[in-house]
Amino acid sequence: MFFKKLQKTFFFITIGALALLVLLWYEDYSFDKKPLDDKYKTQLTLKLKELRYLAKINFNIVREFPIIISEEMTANRFGMAVYERDGSIEIYLNKKRFKESSNYMINDVLPHEYAHAIMFHISDFSNKNSGHTKKWQRICKKLNGLRCERFVNHNDILMEKTKLFN
Ligand SMILES: [Zn+2]
Known part of the structure; x- marks a missing residue:
């Protein structure tokens, strides 16, 4: 039971980190593509x-x-x-x-x-x-x-x- 919970926690941390990465990448990408703010x-x-x-x-x-x-x-x-x-x-x-x-x-x-x-x-x-x-x-x-x-x-x-x- 405990390991299941731990697994779940890690799963969410991983997903969260991935989402953040994608967001940062997207911000970089859109900054490069857009004309100056x-x-x-x-x-x-x-x-x-x-x-x-x-x-x-x-x-x-x-x-x-x-x-x-x-x-x-x-x-x-x-x-x-x-x-x-x-x-x-x-x-x-x-x-x-x-x-x-x-x-x-x-x-x-x-x-x-x-x-x-x-x-x-x-x-x-x-x-x-x-x-x-x-x-x-x-x-x-x-x-x-x-x-x-x-x-x-x-x-x-x-x-x-x-x-x-x-
Ligand atoms: Zn100079």
Whole structure:
């Protein structure tokens, strides 16, 4: 009798764990398939407004940099600023990273990349320190960036988009 009860308990625990697994898997799956959630979009739009305003009052730059929420960026990348051969400048944000850290993506990564975009805009293509020069840092800070340290050890500026996804 006791073992029967134990068996039953284990049975329900197993079913419960399986159900949880399926649910988590489904949440992951639907996050990947759906476009970015509206709540993130609203936060992004607000932050962009602020960044454009700061670019205008601090540097007299009036320009809209397209923001691309990319599903194809490798998971270790958060964002990138890309300068195209035709002179267009885009900011890429890794969609995969929004799920666990949307706040970080919007308030740290975006201003950081925005500062790179402004460097491109003023035709400063310095590759020194992977673009994290003192000038870049000053711009980043003026944009209320939270991640403006100069010794970021990754490459997040690009002048040829083809390299973006490897
Ligand atoms: Zn950077």
